[in-house]
Amino acid sequence: xxxxxxxxxxxxxxxxxxxxxxxxxxxxxxxxxxxxxxxxxxxxxxxxxxxxxxxxxxxxxxxxxxxxxxxxxxxxxxxxxxxxxxxxxxxxxxxxxxxxxxxxxxxxxxxxxxxxxxxxxxxxxxxxxxxxxxxxxxxxxxxxxxxxxxxxxxxxxxxxxxxxxxx
Amino acid sequence: xxxxxxxxxxxxxxxxxxxxxxxxxxxxxxxxxxxxxxxxxxxxxxxxxxxxxxxxxxxxxxxxxxxxxxxxxxxxxxxxxxxxxxxxxxxxxxxxxxxxxxxxxxxxxxxxxxxxxxxxxxxxxxxxxxxxxxxxxxxxxxxxxxxxxxxxxxxxxxxxxxxxxxxxxxxxxxxxxxxxxxxxxxxxxxxxxxxxxxxxxxxxxxxxxxxxxxxxxxxxxxxxxxxxxxxxxxxxxxxxxxxxxxxxxxxxxxxxxxxxxxxxxxxxxxxxxxxxxxxxxxxxxxxxxxxxxxxxxx
Numbered sequence: 001x002x003x004x005x006x007x008x009x010x011x012x013x014x015x016x017x018x019x020x021x022x023x024x025x026x027x028x029x030x031x032x033x034x035x036x037x038x039x040x041x042x043x044x045x046x047x048x049x050x051x052x053x054x055x056x057x058x059x060x061x062x063x064x065x066x067x068x069x070x071x072x073x074x075x076x077x078x079x080x081x082x083x084x085x086x087x088x089x090x091x092x093x094x095x096x097x098x099x100x101x102x103x104x105x106x107x108x109x110x111x112x113x114x115x116x117x118x119x120x121x122x123x124x125x126x127x128x129x130x131x132x133x134x135x136x137x138x139x140x141x142x143x144x145x146x147x148x149x150x151x152x153x154x155x156x157x158x159x160x161x162x163x164x165x166x167x
Numbered sequence: 168x169x170x171x172x173x174x175x176x177x178x179x180x181x182x183x184x185x186x187x188x189x190x191x192x193x194x195x196x197x198x199x200x201x202x203x204x205x206x207x208x209x210x211x212x213x214x215x216x217x218x219x220x221x222x223x224x225x226x227x228x229x230x231x232x233x234x235x236x237x238x239x240x241x242x243x244x245x246x247x248x249x250x251x252x253x254x255x256x257x258x259x260x261x262x263x264x265x266x267x268x269x270x271x272x273x274x275x276x277x278x279x280x281x282x283x284x285x286x287x288x289x290x291x292x293x294x295x296x297x298x299x300x301x302x303x304x305x306x307x308x309x310x311x312x313x314x315x316x317x318x319x320x321x322x323x324x325x326x327x328x329x330x331x332x333x334x335x336x337x338x339x340x341x342x343x344x345x346x347x348x349x350x351x352x353x354x355x356x357x358x359x360x361x362x363x364x365x366x367x368x369x370x371x372x373x374x375x376x377x378x379x380x381x382x383x384x385x386x387x388x389x390x391x392x393x394x395x396x397x398x399x400x401x402x403x404x405x406x407x408x409x410x411x412x413x414x415x416x417x418x419x420x421x422x423x424x425x426x427x428x429x430x431x432x433x434x435x436x437x438x439x440x441x442x443x444x445x446x447x448x449x450x451x452x453x454x455x456x457x458x459x460x461x462x463x464x465x
Contacts, residue, residue: 012437015386016382018381018382018385018437018438019437019438019440021386021388022385022388022397022401025392025397026394026397029392029393029394029397033394063388063390064390067390133442135405136405136439136440136441137398137401137402137405137440138401138440157394158394161394
């Protein structure tokens with residue numbers, strides 16, 4: 001059958017990585033539905049940092065890097081899996097880097113960063129948004145406590161559409 | 168009038184009939200033997216209007232052979248009609264030949280012509296003309312069953328159904344917005360599975376068709392999609408992934424060493440957000456890498 005879509009060995013091809021495609025779309029929508037209180041975060045490029053996760057990075061670049069959040073053009077950065085991260089509006093920390101989360105959150109650069117994760121108990125570890133699986137689909141849970149700690153206001157829509165809200 | 172008839176058959180069913188020369192049928196045969204197919208056609212068409220010749224099997228057998236050869240030489244636009252005439256004549260010749268005097272030549276000629284109809288079905292598939300292919304395939308089945316009503320065509324129907332499904336997939340891949348091709352591909356493979364539920368190709372292809380459709384829906388997510396629409400798209404895709412799973416599992420159980428079904432299951436479980444199962448199949452695939460895995464993938 002010619003139209004087979006499964007990949008071979010090694011990493012899944014980006015266009016077949018359904019989870020990465022959905023995560024990227026969520027991240028873009030999250031960016032539109034929150035506000036950063038810190039004035040410095042409302043100017044310059046809107047930076048989305050990605051640790052690891054090649055396919056998510058690729059998807060963000062392909063579909064969203066030419067967009068803007070408000071007047072801030074989106075800039076997608078692939079970051080090395082280290083505690084020292086660039087100053088980002090949104091930072092995706094995958095399960096493979098969960099050991100770095102605590103150290104990242106201690107960084108001055110991360111004090112206004114909305115950290116997005118995809119592993120269990122990530123909200124308890126300081127993430128603002130965590131991707132979860134519910135009924136074979138990808139959803140998200142959100143911590144308003146952590147959002148507040150990072151001086152981020154979460155819009156009503158993002159709260160209402162979350163699978164779980166920690167207040 | 169008494170006729171002396173003998174028939175010899177060469178590899179392609181060429182009949183040699185010897186008739187008394189004054190007979191209309193004999194003249195038709197003489198023209199046929201001389202290669203004058205148009206002359207033979209005119210004479211044999213006159214012969215069938217003569218009551219005493221119209222009731223004789225040899226008239227229809229000879230007419231069948233003349234039209235068969237005309238069919239083989241005809242341009243494609245006229246070929247179908249000539250073949251129909253040949254088949255109808257041979258059928259009448261076989262049915263009226265109660266002594267089975269000409270069966271040795273007329274029956275193979277009939278089956279030869281039937282096989283050309285199947286070949287036309289295959290050619291239509293190759294030319295991505297599925298509707299024509301179906302017409303030829305139906306006609307092929309009817310032609311065989313007219314002579315042998317209890318002919319079993321399951322294998323042929325399975326072969327044709329799988330090929331038809333592949334053609335619909337090709338047409339769908341050229342025009343992803345035309346879901347009619349997709350629906351027809353699904354129907355073709357389901358029909359194959361109705362005939363043979365253990366058909367590996369149909370199980371695998373149907374699973375892949377459902378899976379690809381689920382993936383394609385997700386691939387179409389763009390910056391214009393809001394969160395409710397993302398969730399809606401996922402639910403639709405989940406249905407396709409769920410539909411794909413049992414067919415891929417069945418194909419896998421039929422042939423556990425095939426990398427394609429292991430990767431298929433890995434992909435389906437991944438898209439169903441079932442990380443544990445996805446990893447299990449990925450691990451199975453990696454175990455294949457050093458032995459059963461196709462060389463080109465290594």
